[in-house]
Amino acid sequence: MKTDAEPVLTVEDLTVVYETEQPVTAVKNADLTLHKGEILGLAGESGCGKTTLAYAVNRLHRPPARIASGRITFHGDQGDIDILALEDAELRAFRWERLSMVFQGAMNALNPVLTVRAQLRDTLLAHRPRMSRKEIRERSEDVLTRVGVDPRRLGSYPHELSGGMRQRVMIAMAMLLEPQIMIMDEPTTALDVVVQRDILREIVRLRDELDFAVVFITHDLPLLLEISDRIAVMLEGEIVELATADRLYREASHPYTRRLLGSFPSLSGERGAFIRTGIDETLEERA
Ligand SMILES: Nc1ncnc2c1ncn2[C@@H]1O[C@H](COP(=O)(O)OP(=O)(O)OP(=O)(O)O)[C@@H](O)[C@H]1O
Incomplete structure (x- = not known):
């Protein structure tokens, strides 16, 4: 990602509610910008709303989930697209051609x-x-x-x-x-560590080559620190922190992020022990 990259997706004030007997506000007033060619990590513990946010961006949310408010805009070569206003046929085309998703458990x-x-x-x-x-x-x-x-x-x-x-x-x-954007929801979680690392390297390399933007979702913060340009941290439906990976590692501002960082023993030393080998300098430049 170039530091002056333009936005490819903007999420403004997005709120998603599961209309169950006790309604759950899974995403609260989320604001997010994804830039061309950027790897944006979305972190946070289970149930914080990562998947709900990602699905809403691709209009994959189903009842009882409801987008209560917000605006999601794709900034394409041929102008802006209001994702929430797309008709079904337009949405089908949009999904693979502009924005595609990779889920956990390929089987x-x-x-x-x-x-x-x-x-x-x-x-x-x-x-x-x-x-x-x-x-x-x-x-x-x-x-x-x-x-x-x-x-x-x-x-x-x-x-x-x-x-x-x-x-x-x-x-x-x-x-x-x-597509210009790929949303990956825990794509490597079920895989063993070596395979996982190989695939992550591949994703970063492909991004470098093809310049698509990636939203990479996982609760594995150390992993995100290694591959992401920026990281958004979610807590109870809110994005509580958004910073470059280095900044987040060195000077996280939210107590929850600091707690999260502290909860991974592997992060007590140098940031990124594995993937950074070979791609660390480029990541430094990009951040
Ligand atoms: N179909 C549903 N009906 C009601 N509530 C739901 C539904 N799906 C998710 N939720 C609630 O919405 C909140 C956010 O869930 P979500 O799956 O988006 O979190 P997550 O961060 O992606 O978690 P995980 O890492 O476990 O996938 C949670 O409180 C969850 O219980």
């Missing part, structure tokens, strides 16, 4: 009876009905290669892949139509 998100090839093809054809077979093959091979999966795996079914590979395929799917 759930991939269709178990379709090969990787078929899933990539179907997603492409749904948005690019005139794409030729050759173009589909080339695009599918290209995205798989980019995420570190051998294109010979195109003929595999999800259960024939390792958990890490399935998650990489999900990232490939999310990249397929070259």
Whole structure:
């Protein structure tokens, strides 16, 4: 991310309420700006509203969740898009082409009876009905290669892949139509540490190469400190802190953030023991 990057998404005064018997305000008056090519970490303990916020941005919230107030604007090359005002057809196109999502547990998100090839093809054809077979093959091979999966795996079914590979395929799917924003909700949480780190490196590298913006959601603050340009910390539905990763690490202003930092023993020494190797200087420059 360049320091002068322009905003690609603005969330203003967003409030989301679950209209249950005892209504739960899961997101309270959230303000957030995501810049082009930025990795924005969204941190906070379980139940603080991270997923609700991310889903609302993509209009994936379902009853009983209701957007009580707010404005969400995508700033595209062809002007601003008011996400909350999109009609269904526009929203379907918007979701893969401008903003895509990667969820935890790729087995759930991939269709178990379709090969990787078929899933990539179907997603492409749904948005690019005139794409030729050759173009589909080339695009599918290209995205798989980019995420570190051998294109010979195109003929595999999800259960024939390792958990890490399935998650990489999900990232490939999310990249397929070259969106400007990818929202990743705990995409590596279920994976073992080595696989997780490999995939995180890949995400940072892809961002450097393709310049899309990422909202990376996890309760794992040490991980966010290593990969994020900026980090937003949520507490009980509110964004209580928003700062560059370095600043947050050195001088967090909110007591909750300081408590959160203190609760990770691995953070008592130097920030970022693993991923920073090799990409730390660029992260310093970007922050
Ligand atoms: N379908 C629902 N009905 C009622 N309340 C809900 C529903 N989904 C979430 N909530 C509540 O909204 C609040 C925020 O939940 P959310 O899942 O967004 O948090 P989170 O930070 O993403 O948590 P996690 O890390 O566990 O996914 C919580 O209090 C949760 O109990």
